[in-house]
Amino acid sequence: KNEVEQSPQNLTAQEGEFITINCSYSVGISALHWLQQHPGGGIVSLFMLSSGKKKHGRLIATINIQEKHSSLHITASHPRDSAVYICAVKGSNYKLTFGKGTLLTVNP
């Protein structure tokens, strides 16, 4: 079992829908990252959080340290949001442990 589990693995939505991607982890962490990768593109950091909630535009990330769970929400989804969303956690050392990613497709 991977230390970082994401769900769902694949998600298809219609433009305008509210999207939620979940991430659960089994180790103690110092921070959790949400990353985005468009097809053929590099990895972009969306959020780094260690508690509470962060918001950037239509994106919201939350984390519950006690439950070892984080969610990434996208409001009013758009086809340009189609990408792989990756959850990664940082433990007591510097390296990141990654989930397998969630492939999001938003149809117009």
Added chain:
Amino acid sequence: EAGVTQFPSHSVIEKGQTVTLRCDPISGHDNLYWYRRVMGKEIKFLLHFVKESKQDESGMPNNRFLAERTGGTYSTLKVQPAELEDSGVYFCASSLSGMNTEAFFGQGTRLTVV
């Protein structure tokens, strides 16, 4: 300001050949990381430099992989000799010093060994 840059973006080599990947981190970033995604798997850690020193190389698959960061600036990752299972996308990331500083990723190098 330039982001993390990687070169080449793609490389196709034959089994047994040598390939060298390069990563230029963001200027001033002491931390430099190499990661790899092989087909169908999650991204995995390879190693971590702090300036020119290897801080953690626990993720390096075997001794066919050699990473260097001379002068604490750019880094190279050499695979010699390459095997089929080395195919994947190699990502480099850098961050400022400190534990919880944001990591910035490069575009990745897609390596295909045939």
